[in-house]
Structure formats: C-alpha cells, structure tokens
Amino acid sequence: MNKQVRKIAWIVAAALVFVATAGCVGGGESGAGENAPFRIAVIPVQTEGQLGEAMTRLQSILTEALDREVDIQNYPDYNGVVEAMNFGHVDMAFFGPLTYVVAHQKSGAEAIVVQLVKGKPFYHSYIITHKDHPWNTLDELFADPGAVSFAFGDPSSTSGSLVPGVELKSRGVLVSENESKLKELRYTGSHDVTALAVQNKDVDAGAIDSAIFENLVEQGTIDGDRLKVIWQSDALYQYPWAVKKGTDPDTVKLLQETFAGITDEAVLSGFGISGFAPASNEDYESIRAVAQAEGRLE
Structure with missing residues (x-):
C-alpha cells in the first residue's frame, strides 16, 4: 500500500470513528434508545x-x-x-x-x-388581596390604579398572567406585559410567591391559580383568614x-x-x-x- 492509499484509508477510518463516537454522545439525549431515562x-x-x-x-x-x-x-x-x-x-x-x-x-x-x-x-384565575384592605371588587381596587401595587406570577402562566392580564387590559389598567398605569407591577415567578407577597402586604393584590390557592391554604403555607378573593375568571381547562x-x-x-x-x-x-x-x-x-x-x- 503506497503512502497516498494509506492516507486515504486513515482518513476514512477516522471519519468512521468520529461518526460512531457522535452516536454514543447522542445516546444521552431523550429518546436515544430504550435504555435511556x-x-x-x-x-x-x-x-x-x-x-x-x-x-x-x-x-x-x-x-x-x-x-x-x-x-x-x-x-x-x-x-x-x-x-x-x-x-x-x-x-x-x-x-x-x-x-x-x-x-x-x-x-x-x-x-x-x-x-x-x-x-x-377545570380551575379559575383568582385575583386576591389582603383582608385588611377595603376592596371587595376590581372596580374598587382599580378606582385609583396609580396607588395600587400588583403581582402576576410567571409571564407564561395562564391563570397567573395571561387571563388576569386580559381582564386588566379590558379595564385600561394594563397596557402591555411591562407597561401599566399601576404604582407597581411585578412578576413573582410562581403562584406561592404571589400568595405570600399579598399576605405579607408586599403588594396590594395578585393573580393566582384557584386550585393552587386552595391547596396552599389547606397545607398551611398561607393563611386563608388573611386573604380574600375579589375576582374570579371563567372556567379554564x-x-x-x-x-x-x-x-x-x-x-x-x-x-x-x-x-x-x-x-x-x-x-x-x-x-x-x-x-x-x-x-x-x-x-x-x-x-x-x-x-x-x-x-x-x-
């Protein structure tokens, strides 16, 4: 075998090794085989x-x-x-x-x-506030939106952002995900953090999943006696x-x-x-x- 033929053979062999190695590396990805988690x-x-x-x-x-x-x-x-x-x-x-x-x-x-x-x-989106506050409806809460601090959950949450956001937009309180007429608008990232922020009066009101809210109360994570629901959405799947x-x-x-x-x-x-x-x-x-x-x- 001359040098040129040996060189070509070496290149082909190296390529085959690379392909085989790549296949092994890929085996760690989801769906790579029945033995993968x-x-x-x-x-x-x-x-x-x-x-x-x-x-x-x-x-x-x-x-x-x-x-x-x-x-x-x-x-x-x-x-x-x-x-x-x-x-x-x-x-x-x-x-x-x-x-x-x-x-x-x-x-x-x-x-x-x-x-x-x-x-x-089914479940609902709730808007909750602390029982010490005088508001019992969204009309009362947003009578002066510039004095209200409000919390959504994750921006991609259905009940913690999307659905209540549509309601706030219909009332002229929310302009976009990051623009509003409120004193403060924050995103907590999760429903439990929103509930605690409202309970601790870090914000005046917040949006939360109804089933998670009730579960947090049952678990004792939040005190249901210190919170009240002032708005409920239509049923959500x-x-x-x-x-x-x-x-x-x-x-x-x-x-x-x-x-x-x-x-x-x-x-x-x-x-x-x-x-x-x-x-x-x-x-x-x-x-x-x-x-x-x-x-x-x-």
Whole structure:
C-alpha cells in the first residue's frame, strides 16, 4: 500500500470513528434508545420543596409502569420547560395551559393527561388581596390604579398572567406585559410567591391559580383568614401533561392508564389535585384562541 492509499484509508477510518463516537454522545439525549431515562420536566407551579415528595413518588410509579428509568426534574421557569421540549431534551412535560399551546405550536407536543380538582378538569384565575384592605371588587381596587401595587406570577402562566392580564387590559389598567398605569407591577415567578407577597402586604393584590390557592391554604403555607378573593375568571381547562411529538401510541396509552390509576395521596396532595384523566390537544382550543389574540403564539 503506497503512502497516498494509506492516507486515504486513515482518513476514512477516522471519519468512521468520529461518526460512531457522535452516536454514543447522542445516546444521552431523550429518546436515544430504550435504555435511556424517560425524562419529564415540570413547571414551577409551587416551590420545589413542596413538590419534592410528590415528584419522587410519581417518578417511582412511572418507572415501574414503563419498566424504564424515569427522571422528573422541576424547572426554574415556564419557558425553560417549553424549550426543553422544543430541543428534544425531555420526553414528557407538565405544562400550564398557555405553555402547552406554545409548546404544541413550537414542537408538536401532545397533551395526553389532565389534572382533576375535586373530580373536574377545570380551575379559575383568582385575583386576591389582603383582608385588611377595603376592596371587595376590581372596580374598587382599580378606582385609583396609580396607588395600587400588583403581582402576576410567571409571564407564561395562564391563570397567573395571561387571563388576569386580559381582564386588566379590558379595564385600561394594563397596557402591555411591562407597561401599566399601576404604582407597581411585578412578576413573582410562581403562584406561592404571589400568595405570600399579598399576605405579607408586599403588594396590594395578585393573580393566582384557584386550585393552587386552595391547596396552599389547606397545607398551611398561607393563611386563608388573611386573604380574600375579589375576582374570579371563567372556567379554564386544567394543567396538561404532554408527550413529545412522535411518541408511540402504546406508550401514550400506558401513560394515560398509569396516571388515571394514581391514588397515592402524596402525589395528589403535592399537586393539589384529586386525580388524573386522559386529555387531548382539542381541550385547549379556548386557551389557544386567547393566546393567539394576545400575540403569544407569534
């Protein structure tokens, strides 16, 4: 073999090694093979500590059902979960309704399971204030908006931002996500932080998920006797669990059956729910319409 032939052979061999190595590196990504962990991302609906036991128990239940390692991670913000699904880093995600419709548009994520609260897949957006304050309606709260401090949750939250934001816009109080006629507008990042900010009078009022609010009261995280609800939205379809595009039907069916059969109180109480039921993309059409109208699906 002359030098030129040996050189060509060496280049081909090196290329084959590189391709094989790249394949091994890629094996760590979601969906790389049956032996890879089934990764699930969870939005920060409450603090990680409050969800810790629930996620640990859920992880164990799903690992047994799928006969495959399951890894559930709590993400620091809503958008991070959308991007994790978009870039294929996770196989499944727990979304808010708004983040779900965004993820569906961006990556084809498909809702397959919905949470139930008192047996129903619905909840509301609340606006709450401290009981020491005189306001009992939004008309009273916003009689002088320039004197009011207000808190939303995460900008991508359905009940903590999108839906109450539409209400504030209709009243001329909110101009855009970052512009308002209020004395102060802040985003706390999660529902529990909003509730505590209102309870501690750090803000005058705030928007929160009704089911999470009631769960925080039941857990003693917040004092229900110090807070009052002064506005409630129409019914909203509950938070979905969605799988990545192309998930095989057998896996979807197994996940739906497993979630629907969960009675573990640690899991249910951790998420502040009574159970799970099958869901579909069509269940979120009303949220999709609002998100579209608000420019959230550009």
